[in-house]
Each structure stands twice: as C-alpha cells, then as structure tokens.
Amino acid sequence: MEATLTACDVRVDLGGQAVLRGVGLTAGPGEIVAVIGENGAGKSTLLRCLAGLEIPADGRVLVLGEPPADTAGFWREVALAGDEPAWYPGLSVREHLELVATVHGGGRMDTGTALTAFDLEGRADLHPLTLSTGQRQRVSLAATLVRPSRLLLLDEPERGLDAAFRDRLADLLREYATRGGAVVMATHDLALAEACGARLVRLEAAR
Numbered sequence: 001m002e003a004t005l006t007a008c009d010v011r012v013d014l015g016g017q018a019v020l021r022g023v024g025l026t027a028g029p030g031e032i033v034a035v036i037g038e039n040g041a042g043k044s045t046l047l048r049c050l051a052g053l054e055i056p057a058d059g060r061v062l063v064l065g066e067p068p069a070d071t072a073g074f075w076r077e078v079a080l081a082g083d084e085p086a087w088y089p090g091l092s093v094r095e096h097l098e099l100v101a102t103v104h105g106g107g108r109m110d111t112g113t114a115l116t117a118f119d120l121e122g123r124a125d126l127h128p129l130t131l132s133t134g135q136r137q138r139v140s141l142a143a144t145l146v147r148p149s150r151l152l153l154l155d156e157p158e159r160g161l162d163a164a165f166r167d168r169l170a171d172l173l174r175e176y177a178t179r180g181g182a183v184v185m186a187t188h189d190l191a192l193a194e195a196c197g198a199r200l201v202r203l204e205a206a207r
C-alpha cells in the first residue's frame with residue numbers, strides 16, 4: 001500500500017544551524033505515528049516541514065506522492081492542528097466548525113456530532129475566545145474532523161486537555177485511523193500515544 005507520507009534524510013536549518021538532521025519517517029493509511037523527544041528536539045519543526053510550512057535544506061518529504069506545498073490541493077487532503085488558529089470575530093464555536101465543513105466539504109463527522117464528541121454542546125453558541133484553553137483546543141481538534149482528510153498533522157494535541165478528554169481523543173484518533181486516515185502527532189504524552197496504539201519515533205536534538 002502506498003505510504004501517505006514519507007520523509008527521508010530531512011535536514012532543516014534555522015537561524016543558521018541544523019535543527020533537524022537525517023530525520024526519516026513514514027506513515028501509511030490506518031497508522032498513527034507519535035513523534036516524541038525533549039523540548040527543542042525539533043518536533044514542531046518536523047511537523048511544519050511535513051505540512052510544507054518549512055522547506056528542508058536537504059532530504060525529501062512526500063505527502064501522497066508529492067512534495068508538500070501550501071496549495072488548496074494539498075490542504076484538501078491534509079488537516080493540521082498546531083498553534084491556536086486566529087478566530088473569526090463574531091463567529092461562534094458552532095459557526096467556526098460549520099465554516100470549515102462548508103469550505104472543505106462535509107467530513108468524517110457532522111458539526112452536531114463533533115460538538116457532542118468534543119463535549120462542546122454547552123459552548124456551541126459562544127465565541128471561542130470566551131472558552132477555556134482546553135475547550136479552545138477541543139474546537140481546534142474538532143475542526144480537523146468535520147472536514148475530509150487523509151492525513152492529520154497534530155502538534156501537541158494534548159495541550160490543555162484534561163485526562164478524561166485525552167482518553168476520548170485517543171478513541172477519536174483510533175477511529176480516524178481505522179477509517180484509513182494517517183495521523184502524525186508531536187507529543188509529550190506517552191499515555192496518549194500508547195492509548196492510540198501509536199508507533200513512536202524519537203527525535204534527538206541536532207545540536
């Protein structure tokens with residue numbers, strides 16, 4: 001089966017120094033990969049590289065057979081949850097999810113199901129900035145599942161989430177993979193990685 005994502009011998013330089021050197025990674029349909037490593041090991045940089053937001057100085061990244069590019073075609077297949085997104089003034093939690101689902105076309109869950117799955121029903125009519133950190137993180141994660149995708153890139157999805165919701169997230173990610181999606185996440189939460197059945201890829205700082 002064709003890999004959803006392959007990265008070979010990737011090098012990324014930032015500020016004139018190598019941040020990633022000789023990094024390789026693959027993820028196929030139905031697979032969850034957890035990138036782990038200490039602070040500064042380069043996990044976020046690798047995720048950005050896989051998302052086409054950082055260009056490797058050396059090596060090769062292919063997503064669905066093509067180098068990642070910041071194009072509409074690429075983002076049709078790839079859903080990313082990293083830094084907190086910019087929230088639209090005047091749009092509620094429900095409307096943010098509806099916006100994503102409308103623009104990308106209906107996804108794995110309708111917005112009502114997502115509001116329930118992410119425990120956001122009681123917050124659906126509020127603006128995201130009036131929610132707690134963990135609740136806002138749940139909106140960001142829900143937005144990745146109300147749209148179609150074949151690859152989910154998550155940078156520290158556990159950020160701000162309580163223990164019970166981390167368990168639920170593991171179930172949601174397993175379900176995404178069971179339906180043929182590939183997940184690559186950078187995480188410090190080994191329990192989450194284990195609960196997902198993720199394959200671990202450890203990064204060591206390049207400097």
Ligand SMILES: Nc1ncnc2c1ncn2[C@@H]1O[C@H](COP(=O)(O)OP(=O)(O)OP(=O)(O)O)[C@@H](O)[C@H]1O
Nearest residue numbers: 014015019037038039040041042043044045046186
């Ligand atoms: N714009 C930049 N310019 C120079 N160096 C950078 C830049 N961004 C990141 N770095 C450096 O790259 C290294 C990797 O950073 P990165 O954020 O990828 O690590 P991380 O593994 O995600 O860390 P954490 O676990 O703290 O989130 C760090 O040493 C960081 O200082």
